[in-house]
C-alpha cells in the first residue's frame with residue numbers, strides 16, 4: 001500500500017515549522033434573512049467562478065441522480081444542524097448535502113453519539129461531514145479541547161483547519177489550535193485541536209496541553225493511511241487509549257484495504273459502517289488514459305505535447321521520488337514553463353506556501369510526490385498526470401494511492417482527466433493490474449495527435 005517515500009514524507013516533514021498562533025475564529029453576526037435561495041445562488045456563483053459547472057443545472061442534476069455520490073434526498077435543514085452551522089454551511093456555498101453527508105450525519109449526531117467508519121469517493125465532502133460532526137458536539141462556552149482530529153500531513157491539517165474555521169465562523173467563542181511540530185501551543189483554552197499524530201500525542205502526554213479525558217469526538221482523517229503507516233498507527237492508538245470510553249470515534253477515507261478495514265473494526269468499538277463496493281470507488285466523472293512511451297525522455301516529450309491542453313485549468317503531476325520530481329520541474333522550467341515543485345524534503349512552511357500559491361492559481365502546474373496524493377482540495381485541478389505510476393515498496397501497484405492521486409481532480413461533480421505515463425513492460429503490467437483492480441478501462445491516448453488531446457481536454 002503506502003510507499004516508503006510516503007511513509008517518510010508524512011511524519012518527518014512536520015519538522016521545523018514556524019509557530020502558528022492559535023486561531024481565533026472570526027466573530028460574525030448571523031444574518032437572520034439568509035435563506036435557501038441565497039444559498040443556492042451562492043453555490044452557483046462559486047461553481048461558475050471556478051468552472052465546476054457549465055450551467056445552472058449540472059450540479060443539481062448530479063445531486064438528484066441516485067447513482068451519483070453527490071445525491072441526497074434531504075436538505076441540510078432536515079439533517080437538524082444547529083442554526084449557526086446551517087449558516088456556516090450556506091456561507092460556504094453548499095446548498096444540499098452529498099450522499100456521504102446525508103448518510104453519515106444522522107449517525108454521527110445521534111444520541112448517544114455513535115462510532116463510525118466511513119468510506120466515500122474522493123472529493124465528495126467527507127471533510128465537511130466530520131467537521132460538522134465536531135462542530136455539532138462542541139460546547140463553545142467550555143474553554144478546553146473537546147474535539148481532536150488527526151491528519152496524516154501538515155498540509156492536510158491546515159486545509160481541514162480552514163474548513164473548521166469557515167464552517168464554525170458563526171460560533172464567536174470557538175477557537176482552534178494546530179498541533180503540528182514547531183507550533184508552540186500557548187493557550188489551552190481552545191475547543192478543537194487538529195494536527196498530525198506525533199505532535200498531538202506530545203500535546204496529550206508530555207506537554208499536557210490537552211486533557212484527553214475531556215475529548216468527546218476523535219476523528220481520524222485518511223484513516224487507512226493512519227492505520228497502515230506504522231508510526232502513525234502506534235501514535236494514533238496511544239492517543240486513543242487515553243480517551244474516555246464514551247468518546248465518539250470517526251474514521252474517514254476514500255480507500256480502505258481489506259486488512260486495514262479489519263483492523264479498524266477491531267479498534268473502534270461497535271462501529272456503524274458506510275462502505276463502498278469496489279466498482280463504486282472510482283468516479284465516472286474522471287476519465288482515465290495512458291500514454292505509451294519507451295523511456296523517461298519520451299515521457300517528458302509526451303508531457304510537453306500535452307502541456308497546452310493540461311494548462312487550460314490546473315494540473316498536478318505525480319512522480320515516484322523526490323529526485324524525479326526535482327528533475328522534471330527543472331526540465332519543464334528550462335522549456336519555459338512556469339511550474340511549482342512540492343516534495344517531502346522541503347520545510348513545512350515552504351510546502352504550505354507552495355500549496356497556497358497553487359491554490360491561488362499563481363502556478364498552473366504542480367509537480368509533486370505522494371506527499372500531495374491525499375486530501376488536498378484545489379477545485380481548479382482538471383488534470384492529474386502520473387508521470388510515474390504509483391507502486392508500493394515491493395514494486396506492486398499501489399491501488400489506493402492511484403485512487404487518491406486521480407481524485408485530486410473531478411472534485412464534487414467536476415469533470416477530470418487522469419493521464420498515466422507508461423514507459424516499460426513492467427509499468428504496462430502495473431497499469432493493467434490497476435485496471436483489473438478497479439474493473440475500469442483505461443484508454444490509450446496518442447500525444448502526437450493534437451486534435452485528440454484537445455478533444456479530450458475539452
Ligand SMILES: Nc1ncnc2c1ncn2[C@@H]1O[C@H](COP(=O)(O)OP(=O)(O)OP(=O)(O)O)[C@@H](O)[C@H]1O
Pocket residue numbers: 043093094095096097098101120121122123124125126127128129253254374375376377379407411412
Ligand atoms: N454539500 C456540498 N455542496 C457543495 N460543495 C461541497 C459540499 N460538500 C463539500 N463540498 C466541496 O467539495 C469539495 C470536496 O470536498 P472534500 O474536500 O470534503 O472531499 P473529501 O471527500 O474529503 O475528499 P478526499 O477524499 O480527496 O479527502 C470541497 O471543495 C468542498 O468545499
